[in-house]
Every structure is written in structure tokens, then in C-alpha cells.
Amino acid sequence: MTTRKGHLALARVGIALAVMCSGVVALGAPAGAAAPAWRVVPTAPGTLFGHLNSVSCPAASSCFAVGEQDSPGHVFKVIERWNGKKWTAVKSPSQSGAISSSLSSVFCKTASSCVAVGQYNTLTVTRTLILHWNGKVWSQKSSPNPPNMPVSLLSGVYCTTTTDCFAVGSAFVSTADSSAQSTLIEHWDGVSWTIVPSPNQPSAFDSQLAGVACPSPTTCYAVGSYEIQNLTNTLVEAWDGATWTIMPSPNPAANVFNSLAGVSCMGVTSCFAVGSGHGSLTMQLSDAGWSIVTSPNPTGETAVALAGVSCPAASRCFAVGDQLKAHVFQRLVEMWNGSAWSVVGVPVPSKTKSSNLDGVSCATPTNCFAVGDFRFGRSRRPLLEHLS
Secondary structure, eight states: OOOOTTOSOSOOOOOOOOOOOOOEEEOOOOTTSOOOEEEEOOOOTTOOSEEEEEEEEEETTEEEEEEEEEETTEEEEEEEEEOSSOEEEOOOOOOTTOSEEEEEEEEEEETTEEEEEEEEEOSSOEEEEEEEEOSSOEEEEOOOOOTTOSEEEEEEEEEEETTEEEEEEEEEEEOSSOEEEEEEEEEEOSSOEEEEOOOOOTTOSEEEEEEEEEEETTEEEEEEEEEETTEEEEEEEEEOSSOEEEEOOOOSSTTSBOEEEEEEEEETTEEEEEEEESEEEEEEEETTEEEEEOOOOOTTOSEEEEEEEEEEETTEEEEEEEEEETTEEEEEEEEEOSSOEEEEOOOOOTTOOEEEEEEEEEEETTEEEEEEEEEETTEEEEEEEEEO
16 A cells, blocks of 8 residues: 555556657746756666655755655665665565565755655555665664554654654554554654644544654644545644644635645744645644645646645745646646745656655755655656756
8 A cells, every 4th residue: 555645646557658758947046146947857777667755854965865766576675866866676574474664754854864664565464664865775673563453654854963854654443344544653762753642623433644843842733634524635743842732724625635745834833735625725823823825726726735744944945746627637836935836747757647846855945855645647657856
């Protein structure tokens, strides 16, 4: 089982072949300065097929991207590393008994300290997966799974220090008569990962967390969704240094799917969360709490979902996702300039039929990577977009 944060399509198959184009889309810049521009960057050799879910760039010349790699009959986790010039594939440990695996999120506190999370699947269960990078190799850390839950997975991770991290996701049990999904939060204290109690909305049928951000060691926000009475609503949980509690969060419209997929913070009471509702959904945290901020939907779209967000400055954020237009999924990038969100055009490889973006990370306001996949024919290939 693999999950895709904030996506319009729960499953998209295929594997694509195309030659990377040299298309460039530039953003505005002061007179006399070179404008930063989005460019497609080739994926690492040996990782031609698959999808990237997340990227983390602690510096402009240091990034990790994670996801899954497709091969005939199998899907397994993949990790790529950026050295400022090109992407290369990086080895990671295999899981005994795994028939498939995926990494959903990665966070790098520094170039030599990263955590990647996801899940691996055996013939009977789905288990949490956590990997640590020490600057030289990736190693697997023991990660707990709630008892009596055959499916446990992690979707987001954030570290305030190398010895203080939170990973979020969900766990659920399914029987012949019913199924129930609940939030899952795990904490790293520098020695081990442990499950931390996390709340679920009363009477909720399904609850899940997709992303997390911690502007301070005693302040974190985790975002996702819950289902109650056949309605899906946004879910925000807050950490105060001791416990997780549910925060009030708005929903753009009734009787539609409202969900949050990613969150990024510039301060303790200054964050953006993104997802989908009646189109794209962006929510801003201020001293007054969470409120919906108008975000655009491209002309001609029939559905829009944002999957990830990165805010390197209070006046600059990038949110990524996809849109459905003329029965085809296409990548979507939106930019916050301090007062409003706008759609930003980004290139794709030549002859691409469909594309999407799941994750974004900005080392600076003018240096970012966005990742996902593109399709040409029936296959998919990793998509890496670079703003520089």
C-alpha cells in the first residue's frame, strides 16, 4: 500500500519516457538582476521510472528527494541526492519480507542530518518506515506500530534539532464489517522513536495526518483530515511541548472533500497550510487562529489540489499540487508574495501528457525544488523542477 498526499487521483499508473526540455519560466526580478526561473532538471541515473513525494533542501547545494521507484511487478522506495549540479541515487537499507515500500516525506535539519519516513508492505501488514542520514549513509531506525493495527504508515516529518523530531501519519484496522483510521504521531528524542498520544475528532470515522511543521521545540502543527457523517473536514493538531490537541480549522464549503496535505511555518503564529476543498485550499495561521486565504484556480480546471508548501520568508511561499483540466492531470505551482497567491507557470519535459507535483522545498526565496512525476504514454517518471 502506498499513499499520495493531497492528490486528486488516489492511484495513477504508468511509466513515462521523455527527453528533458530546456523550457524556462522566469519570475519577476528587480531591474538589472537576473530573474529566477523554473527549469526541469534530469532525475538521477538509474531512477528513470517512478514518483517523488517529497524534497528537503537545507542549502541550495544540498537536497534529498524521496518517493518510490517502479520496476516490473514491484514498487520500492527511492532516494535521490542533489549536490548543487546534479541528482544521484543513494542506497538505503532493505526491509526483510517487504514486497513493496515507499517514502512519503523527508526533512533535513542540516546537510548531514536528515530523516525520511514512509511505509513498507509485507504479504499481511503495512508497517512504518523511518530512515536516518548521518552525512554518509542511510540507516533504518526501529519505529513502533500501534497494536492490533495491520496498517500503519507515516506521511510527514519535521525536526527542530537532530535529537527532536516528529513524524505523523495514520493507522487503521479493516474487518469484513467495518474499518477505522486514526491519527498516528511518533517522536524522536535522539535515542529512539516512540508513539505520542494524538487526538481524533469525536465520532470521526477516519482521521489522518499528512504533514507537520515545528516553528519551535515547543510548538508544532500537524495537518490532515477526518471524516464524519460522510463529510471530510480539515484537521489541525497543535503541540505545546507536552500534549497534542485539536485546533479549530475552517472548511471552505459544506458537502465537499476538505483536506490539508502540507504545512510550513515562518514563526510560532505564522504558518500556511495547503490542501483541497472547493478547489485549491490555503489556510493561514495568525494570532487569531487559522483562516482561509483566497487562492486561485486555473481557468478551465475541473478539480484542484495542493499537496505541499514551503515558506522561506514571510513574503514568499510556494505551494504545489495538480489540477484536472480536459480530463488530464497537470502540475500546479502557486506563489505567495506577502499579500496574495498567484499561479506560476512551470515547464515540463517535451511531449508530456500529464504531470503533478507533491513536494516543494526552498533553501532561499529564489532557490527551490518541486518534485512529483510526469507521464508520456502509460508510464511515469520522476519530475524535478528547480527554481534558481
